[in-house]
Amino acid sequence: MTSTRRPSAAAQAVLAAFLAAPANWRHGYDLTKETSVGAGTLYPLLDRWARQGLLEAEWRKADAPGRPARHAYRLTAAGIVFARTWATSPAVVANLKPSMA
Numbered sequence: 358m359t360s361t362r363r364p365s366a367a368a369q370a371v372l373a374a375f376l377a378a379p380a381n382w383r384h385g386y387d388l389t390k391e392t393s394v395g396a397g398t399l400y401p402l403l404d405r406w407a408r409q410g411l412l413e414a415e416w417r418k419a420d421a422p423g424r425p426a427r428h429a430y431r432l433t434a435a436g437i438v439f440a441r442t443w444a445t446s447p448a449v450v451a452n453l454k455p456s457m458a
Contacts, residue, residue, distance in 0.1 A: 364443050367394045368402055372444035375412075375432050379440070382417065382429040403430055411436035 364372065370392040375383065389399055407414040410433055417429045432440060 366445070367398050369443060369445040370394055371399060371402060372440040375436070376440045376444050379432045379437050382431045384427050384429055406436065411439050
């Protein structure tokens with residue numbers, strides 16, 4: 358069953374960040390820095406959207422020796438449609454309350 362409830366401001370900020378370069382792979386840590394959405398909010402969103410087919414997720418090798426592999430995410434075709442429907446401007450990030458980040 359698909360929800361028609363509007364995504365939270367935090368979710369909209371993450372969607373807007375993905376839409377800035379929808380074909381690019383993104384790391385969760387980079388998304389937290391860009392959107393000010395905390396890891397406790399971000400990673401459940403990423404996991405849920407990946408299970409729903411809105412994001413592709415894969416393990417990526419480390420950029421530098423001695424660093425662990427990391428998950429990377431990017432929008433699928435369905436994810437792009439979803440993001441265009443629900444994303445808001447990046448300015449929403451400035452209005453996120455600390456409890457949402």
